[in-house]
Amino acid sequence: MKLNKSKFIITVLILSIFIPAIVSASSGPSLSDILKYKNPSSFESFLSAKKNVDSSIGMANPAAIYCRELGYEYKFVDSSKGKSGVCVFPDETECGQWQFLQGECGQEWSYCAINGYNIITKTDGKNSISKDYAVCVDKDDKEIGSVTELIKLSEKATVGKSYSPIQESDEGGAGPLGPRAPSSFDWRDVSGHNWLTSVQDQGGCGSCWAFSAVGVTEAMYNIRSNNPNLDINLSEQYLVTDCHTSLLYDQSCCGGRKELALMYIRDDGIPDEECMKYVDDHGCTCTEDVPDGPKTCDSNCNYRGYKTPCSDKTCSIDRCLDWESRLTTIDETAYVSNNPDIIKQRLIERGPLAASMGYGDDFGGDWNGDIYECTDDTGRNHDVVIVGYDDVGDYWIIRNSYGPDWEDNGYFKVGYGECSIESSVYYADVETGGGCGTITENTILSGDLHSIGTCITFGADDITLDCANNRIIGNGDGYGIYAKDRSNIKVKNCRIEDFTAGIYLDNVHDSDFGVGSTLRIDDSIGYGIDLRRSSGNRVLNAIISDCHTGIGFYISDDNLISSTDILSSEYFDVSSSSDSDNIIKSSDFDKNKIVFADSDSSLELQWKLSVRVIDSNGQGVGQADVTITNKKGTQVCSDQTNPDGYIPSCLVTEYIHKGDGSKDYYTPHTITAEKGGDYDDRVEYVERDESVVLVFGTPQSSCGNIYDDTILQNDLYYSGSGACIYFEGEGITLNCNEFRIIGPDTEHAVAVELSDGSIGNDNVIKNCKIENFKFGISSSNSNYISGQKIISNEISNCKVPITLRRVEDMDISGNTITNYGENGANIIGISDSRIHHNTISNGNHGMWVENGNNNEFYENEFSYNTATDYSIGLYLFNCGYNDVLNNDFIGNKEGFALNGGSATVAGNLAKDNIYGLHSNNNGGEFYNNKLEGNTEAGIWLTGHNNEVYENEYVPQGRTKYLILLGGGHDNLIRNEILSGSTVYDIYSQWGAFYNELLDSTFNKAKFGYEDVNEELAIEWSSDVRVVDGTGYPLGSAFVTITDDKNNIVFQDYTETNGYIPTQKLIEY
Structure with a gap:
């Protein structure tokens, strides 16, 4: 049984002796109207109820909705004109989406045929969706009605309406057009070129706002780069997912605001289409939880809920790994005044404009010839792009996002003053650093450059190009930077991508590239840097990655490549032909990827x-x-x-x-x-x-006791029992100097044994290579000893490489421990010590720690400990107040386990284990850990009173349970985003009760339990603030929160800042 307590009512009483709340009389909300209430399954409350509350805008592609409504498959196809939708019928035949809706093909699968009618196509424009439209007729040819009306298509495609723009001042500051303004203008034909990118299709998702913002942005890059064929392809999907959210609007398949999308592109940027491809074409059904409340979406979408977009993609999982390096931004966006002359001026000066309009039955839309008009011009439900105008015909030229097979290759005309087309117009602008071309003076880029063919050409000597960390992006042709017959030129702070050669130098001398700065070259289909007949040049601090060949020398001498990394070359890292005296110094590259074209060439490595x-x-x-x-x-x-x-x-x-x-x-x-x-x-x-x-010290050439600082002079071979080296005293350093201590592989042999008792403090063991002992380093003390250091040793093929008892204030660091029979390190009784930067792999337990308190375990790697079914990377037993930070637990049966005591476990990576992190104790704190690809469970809680929050789960299609409640109780799980498990996001086993899940999102269909007596409370935190109409906080306002059964959950007065204390509210 599920007890649902998810809906709450917030009541605000402003006492009359204080300043009363001012409620704006406008039809749409502003920030000052809102009582902020954070609950991912609830709503935004207003101080005063209003009719016609302004909301997100969203009009899905009606043809896509029609195909889906009839139960057919909808898919995208690409053509030279752009992306458009196709409806696939049960017999696997296909029909273009608009041809199907207009009754021009697939008639036997139409709405009319399904309902026993015939179908005809009319072309009189008396339809709000398209000029040509399908009509159902009976056997006597009597019209029953248009398909769009009978199926209520306009209503089903509309997911949001708006009545006012967000920003109502024209920040561009331009006046009206002068008398010489052209009577017509069209960005599809300026100087004989089309400056728009190809028309796209939003499908059944209410994402027109995203396509409007992206369409304007892509066009502006073509225009400002003076390259109509540049055609960058940006990701609308990135905007529709939770990469982009808003406090006020959905920004999802349930609608959004193009204004906010443009502001997001300006402030944060969006990546290219390949980084996150558009998949939300099937759309979602958007519903309202409460009257005038925000929309959520149905089960058609994987991710949904308050402020979680209706989308089949989520930002943290589905965007490309290098998304940050692929972001594209705009520099400016602003509202354009509701004045046709100013809109025309903006269009000509700034480029295509993002606009909103009324479309469909709600606004009485139909066609006057080929011009779209509305009978109701009070609101908007669809976002588009204005690309031109015609004063003779009195219309705007509009680009839609319903595919190139809609109307005029995806474009249509809207009459001046019709359908609110002029009431919410926004421009965008970019600075591209002046564009590609020849430079003859010192140049600093102010933005990314996009190029088809060669971008920057040096036209003078003694000048510098500073890219200021901007990118020069090509299309696989030409050169990013080209110089011929030049000297003393400089290139710095550049990132060059996707050319035939990143930098091409022909007869260039005494020049610097990356010196005192940075330089990165990626994805050249030829050379990263190609030097021909060039000498005396320096390349410093460069990274050259994913090129056919990293660096090429041809008849070039005395060049220096220093501190440069050449990575992932397809064929060669370095090629040389007829060269001499070139030097590569302190650089990282594959020496097996050097190729010479002739026997006379040479290359010096320093x-x-x-x-x-x-x-x-x-x-x-x-x-x-x-x-x-x-x-x-x-x-x-x-x-x-x-x-x-x-x-x-x-x-x-x-x-x-x-x-x-x-x-x-x-x-x-x-x-x-x-x-x-x-x-x-x-x-x-x-x-x-x-x-x-x-190190200066006493030489040691054989086994024996040591009394002062000692340095090994050779390998030691030990065939006896007991210890090869025994410390006689304290404050002694053993430096093995990278020599080996090799044992007899017998039951009782010890490589190095530390002093027993009070005289064993402050000893150091370092730089030893220990093999084939029962114990590598041992300390079995009857009394506690302190201050010892075990650092930078390599211990392999020992039964227990390190065994310690009763130690404190130790430093165990930089050791590599492999191939052990039992535990890599077995420590009983340790406190106030630091265990860090060790690598412990391939055995039973990596490190077993018992009765250890106040220790720090950080930046270690515990990997591939799988000798038994219970092998653990790091196991803390009866240990208290330990910190386990920034470690890697990889490929173990259990990555980390805590049994008894307490620990802070944070910043760790648990990857490819069976169980990632396990707590069987009381009082563990697990946060900011990354759980990746663990097969059974990411986090396994069999203990009590643990707190788990803000971890990252990357299931990789392998994790059965993201969180497994294995009988533990009174655990708090908060602020978790759980998604992608193969079975359950959360699973509760027998005996798990009184656990809480607070402020977390997960797939409720992926919550499972083993026993009916188990209990998990799903809770959210409320964050309530009261402000007046000017946004000023109101103190001493009396706030009441009640649940859906009208029970009072909380009552209190606001503080002077307008807030009440945060409250936990049970959803169910």
Whole structure:
């Protein structure tokens, strides 16, 4: 049984001794009219009831609605003219949507045929939907009525009406047109070009407002880029989903406001169509929960509810991963005054305009010849684009969003002053940085550039192009930046996408690209950077990604590529032909993707070597003499350390790659540090771009006890029982210097054992590689010891790599632990310690911690612990007040488990486990975690009094339960967005009761329970504020909240800021 308490009434009493509330007399609400009440299943309340409350605008494509109403499949098809809908019948034949509605095809599947009538097509324009329309007639040819009237098509397609624009001042500041204004104008034919993008089809969704805003935006990019064929394709779907929401209007398939959509594009931006394709063509049935309340949608849409758009897409799941880098914005939008002359001026000066109009039966629409007119000009229900006008015919030229097969290739005419077409007009404008072309002086871009073919050409020497982090976007042809016969030019802060070559240089010398800034080049079908007959150039701090070839040299010498990443090249990272003395320094790329066109070419690879000398306590050693010698015996650097132990970075050559395929290696390099009579330390360094730290200390060449700071000089092989190395004292550092300690793989052997008792404080074990012991590092203390550090060790093939007992104030960090028989780390009795930046994988439990308090576990990776059915990445047993932050739990049976005690679990990634995060305790707090692809459950609660909130769920089509209540009770789950489970978003097992779900959204059809006695309260938080007609908050207003049974839930007076305390209200 479900106890429904979801509808509440809010009553406001303003005491007469205070300033009374002022209620606007206008027909539409303003922000000051609204009593804000946040409840995703409820409504917005007004201080005073009004008739004709202004709302969202939405008119779905009537032809799509007709096809769906008769139960047929509706689908989109693309053509050279644009996107349009097709109705598919049960016998798999197809008919264009408008031809079907007009009775020109598919007659046997029509409304008339279904009801036993014949069908004819009339062309007299006496129809509010289209000039040509279908009429049902009986066997005697008597007219029964038009199909649109009989099926009430206009009513069914309309999901919102409006009576006033949101913004009522013309911010453009232009006056009326002068006497030379043309008598006609049409953006489809300006200078012989059509500046509009192709006509689209919104289908059965009331999203005309989104198509109006996007249509204007796309056209403005064509116009401002002076390129009628640019035709960027932006995502209307992005606006219709919950990516774009509004406090006042639905902004969904249940209607929206083009004004708000334009403001959103201006302030936040929307991505391209490929990032989030339009899928809401089937539409939804929009209903009202309460009179004059907001609309919600029916089960046709996956996502619905208060302020959750009616849409089959949701922002957090369905938009592309790189959406932020793909956003397009406008720079300006404003209302255009209700004056035909000013509208014409805006149209010519600014481009196509977003407009609203009345359409259909509600406004008495019909056709006077080919011009649309209305008998009622008081309101609007459909958003369109004004593209032109004609003074001789007295009409506006309008672009619709009902597909190119409607009327005149998707366009139609609306008479001057008809259908409120002039009452809510908005313009948009963009700055494109002056457009593509040749630059002859220093240039800073002020916006993205879109180009077909080559965009920027350098027309002078000694000039700089600063893209100011804007993009140069192509269509797969030409060059993003082109320079020929130039010198001393500079390019910085650019992102170049989708050209034949991102940067093409021919006979260019002594120029800088990305120096002191950033440079990114993506998706070139040829080269990221193509250097031809060019020398002395520098490319620094660049990222070149997803190109055919990253960098190409052709007859080019003495160029430097430094600190550059070349990623995901289709064929080659670097190509060279007839080149010499080019250098690639400190860059990340695949050395196996270097290709030479001839044997005479060569390429030198360099990197920076950083060296520091420290003592056994980690303090820098000054005035130590450091020399670096390459493989050929040549000394490349020699210097003395500064007081912090550093020498300046040394530039060294790794190898020279020759065109005949050979490599002349200069590594390994030998590094020697000396200081007086202290110990001399030598390191052979092979890898590139790493820092070397040399430590002065006592040499150790065999197993035994250590009494002071010790450095291994070689690998140790141990064949006995007990400990290979045993600490005799405290404050001792063991630096294995990357050497190995290899054990006998017997039951009792220990690699390193820390001192027992009170003398074991402040010892350090680091840089050890430990293999084949029962215990890698062990400490079994009868008394607590503190201050020990286990850092930067590699431990593999041990039964228990780390086992500790009775420790505090420890630092366990930077260790890599793999392939263990039992637990990667077994710790009993630990407090006030830090466990971080470790990688623990491939065993039973990654880390087992018992009786641990006030510890921090952060930025570790616990992965692929699957040895038993109960293997856990990190297990805390009887532990209190621990922080588990920003860890990765990947591929375990259970990622993380808490059993007894308390913990804060936040910012973690639990991915591809069977159970992501599990709490069997009292008092766990789980928030801001990401649960991705866990097969059984994202979060599993078998304990009590846990709080779960604001986590991200990414089921990847694999997660059975997003939240599993496994018998626990008194848990609070709040502010969760649950969607996409394979079985249940929330599932309650036997014994789970007194749990609360607060301010969360989920698919109610995906709530399941195992036993009838289980209980889960669905609740929402109210946020009520009272303001007067000017928006000023009202204190001491008496507010009453009652449920749908007229029971008083809450009563209180507002504070001086107009608010009452937030209240939890039970929906059911």
